[in-house]
Amino acid sequence: xxxxxxxxxxxxxxxxxxxxxxxxxxxxxxxxxxxxxxxxxxxxxxxxxxxxxxxxxxxxxxxxxxxxxxxxxxxxxxxxxxxxxxxxxxxxxxxxxxxxxxxxxxxxxxxxxxxxxxxxxxxxxxxxxxxxxxxxxxxxxxxxxxxxxxxxxxxxxxxxxxxxxxxxxxxxxxxxxxxxxxxxxxxxxxxxxxxxxxxxxxxxxxxxxxxxxxxxxxxxxxxxxxxxxxxxxxxxxxxxxxxxxxxxxxxxxxxxxxxxxxxxxxxxxxxxxxxxxxxxxxxxxxxxxxxxxxxxxxxxxxxxxxxxxxxxxxxxxxxxxxxxxxxxxxxxxxxx
Amino acid sequence: xxxxxxxxxxxxxxxxxxxxxxxxxxxxxxxxxxxxxxxxxxxxxxxxxxxxxxxxxxxxxxxxxxxxxxxxxxxxxxxxxxxxxxxxxxxxxxxxxxxxxxxxxxxxxxxxxxxxxxxxxxxxxxxxxxxxxxxxxxxxxxxxxxxxxxxxxxxxxxxxxxxxxxxxxxxxxxxxxxxxxxxxxxxxxxxxxxxxxxxxxxxxxxxxxxxxxxxxxxxxxxxx
Numbered sequence: 001x002x003x004x005x006x007x008x009x010x011x012x013x014x015x016x017x018x019x020x021x022x023x024x025x026x027x028x029x030x031x032x033x034x035x036x037x038x039x040x041x042x043x044x045x046x047x048x049x050x051x052x053x054x055x056x057x058x059x060x061x062x063x064x065x066x067x068x069x070x071x072x073x074x075x076x077x078x079x080x081x082x083x084x085x086x087x088x089x090x091x092x093x094x095x096x097x098x099x100x101x102x103x104x105x106x107x108x109x110x111x112x113x114x115x116x117x118x119x120x121x122x123x124x125x126x127x128x129x130x131x132x133x134x135x136x137x138x139x140x141x142x143x144x145x146x147x148x149x150x151x152x153x154x155x156x157x158x159x160x161x162x163x164x165x166x167x168x169x170x171x172x173x174x175x176x177x178x179x180x181x182x183x184x185x186x187x188x189x190x191x192x193x194x195x196x197x198x199x200x201x202x203x204x205x206x207x208x209x210x211x212x213x214x215x216x217x218x219x220x221x222x223x224x225x226x227x228x229x230x231x232x233x234x235x236x237x238x239x240x241x242x243x244x245x246x247x248x249x250x251x252x253x254x255x256x257x258x259x260x261x262x263x264x265x266x267x268x269x270x271x272x273x274x275x276x277x278x279x280x281x282x283x284x285x286x287x288x289x290x291x292x293x294x295x296x297x298x299x300x301x302x303x304x305x306x307x308x309x310x311x312x313x314x315x316x317x318x319x320x321x322x323x324x325x326x327x328x329x330x331x332x333x334x335x336x
Numbered sequence: 337x338x339x340x341x342x343x344x345x346x347x348x349x350x351x352x353x354x355x356x357x358x359x360x361x362x363x364x365x366x367x368x369x370x371x372x373x374x375x376x377x378x379x380x381x382x383x384x385x386x387x388x389x390x391x392x393x394x395x396x397x398x399x400x401x402x403x404x405x406x407x408x409x410x411x412x413x414x415x416x417x418x419x420x421x422x423x424x425x426x427x428x429x430x431x432x433x434x435x436x437x438x439x440x441x442x443x444x445x446x447x448x449x450x451x452x453x454x455x456x457x458x459x460x461x462x463x464x465x466x467x468x469x470x471x472x473x474x475x476x477x478x479x480x481x482x483x484x485x486x487x488x489x490x491x492x493x494x495x496x497x498x499x500x501x502x503x504x505x506x507x508x509x510x511x512x513x514x515x516x517x518x519x520x521x522x523x524x525x526x527x528x529x530x531x532x533x534x535x536x537x538x539x540x541x542x543x544x545x546x547x548x549x550x551x552x553x554x555x556x557x558x559x560x
Contacts, residue, residue, distance in 0.1 A: 055465055057465060084466065084467035088466070091458055093458050095456065095458040096459070096462075097459060098481060098557050099483060099557070109466040109467075112463075112467055112468050112472060141556075142556065142557045166465075
């Protein structure tokens with residue numbers, strides 16, 4: 001597949017008066033056309049810096065960033081500005097122009113690219129229709145809810161006919177329901193217009209919901225990357241585990257007892273697997289964490305179980321689950 | 337007692353309100369012609385600005401600070417040679433405009449700087465991410481988003497310059513302040529002085545009301 005964004009050995013060092021911070025320590029990343037690529041990490045991991053290196057809002061201290069094979073660092077300022085018109089970005093705090101109406105906000109990038117005013121307004125109206133806000137064209141941002149503001153920002157982003165959409169914590173200021181709606185809209189845009197999407201987030205649920213690929217960034221380094229399914233079902237690195245069990249620390253008290261993690265991805269959600277396991281083994285298991293979703297009749301997600309202390313029963317339970325084609329993983333050394 | 341005849345009223349209007357408004361408005365205009373670009377430059381060249389340039393920033397910052405720290409009364413006298421050079425004489429309303437502009441321009445520059453610094457950094461970043469040029473960001477983002485604050489600042493500048501213009505009466509600057517000093521101070525005609533003060537208060541009120549009304553009308557962040 002065609003590589004859209006290629007990041008090679010990118011380092012970014014911030015120097016302040018009395019210390020230097022290495023925000024990115026040699027990042028390598030390949031994002032292909034049409035992917036929805038999640039970059040996930042705890043706050044301070046460097047993910048916001050990384051996404052800003054993709055459109056050179058931050059210039060990497062070292063390394064190269066190529067968009068469709070063209071090295072951003074080699075461009076003149078005018079060329080870079082032109083390249084940026086193809087890389088749209090949306091933000092956590094929406095960043096709309098507060099003194100402009102919704103319609104004029106969507107027109108803004110087209111003013112930069114030199115469209116005729118009448119043309120720009122016509123296109124802006126169409127875009128507002130796509131994001132479902134055509135009746136708010138004359139309103140001002142202050143009159144909109146967070147979700148509506150992000151829709152305007154998305155319409156504004158689309159006005160540039162971008163090839164890439166960068167989302168910097170775009171749903172972090174929104175409630176879960178609005179988040180879902182906005183992610184749905186982003187997915188729709190990805191599918192309909194073939195725009196490559198890069199999503200920066202600290203929430204695993206966002207990645208699960210929408211992304212095809214994910215990279216986990218931890219302390220300025222990429223800890224792990226791959227398809228969402230790979231990373232999610234078999235997290236290798238400590239950082240990945242921490243994110244997959246987002247409230248991991250809570251289970252530290254269980255150390256020493258036997259815990260397992262089960263990943264659901266192809267079982268029918270109509271089959272009561274855990275219930276049947278308990279009935280068959282005739283011993284209770286404690287559900288420590290359950291995060292499963294029914295997507296089209298298939299159970300997706302994970303569960304963490306605490307098994308009975310009796311080794312035989314515990315082994316039987318594990319066998320039972322394995323027989324049902326579930327991925328089972330022991331969490332003995334797991335401390336979050 | 338003063339005689340409230342037509343002569344006096346005519347004098348207050350023709351020699352007082354007229355020149356005062358002329359000095360205030362013209363000086364403010366020139367102060368903005370000089371101060372607005374300086375204010376923009378201060379924001380743009382500052383550390384972390386759109387085009388950081390420590391050299392330019394430090395020079396502008398220094399000049400603005402120096403000019404701001406000279407008391408206006410002293411500036412009035414210091415500026416006399418320059419005033420003579422530009423206007424041809426050192427007294428009268430037109431001559432007063434020169435020191436007024438020198439005093440007000442750095443003040444305006446600071447007002448503009450602080451207004452522009454209020455603009456949300458995220459919005460500037462968004463404009464950058466769309467490929468906006470420096471000029472487009474200054475014009476369409478900084479100035480447009482800060483317009484309410486800029487108008488409030490201009491109202492304050494007008495008020496300050498109105499006050500300064502009255503002070504210029506000491507050196508024969510013309511306008512209401514001049515009348516107040518000549519009649520009230522040198523001739524002990526308190527009545528006329530009180531009237532000039534009342535007129536100054538009224539002028540200030542009118543400016544303030546217009547400024548506040550305009551800034552609110554243009555502010556789209558206020559709902560309803």
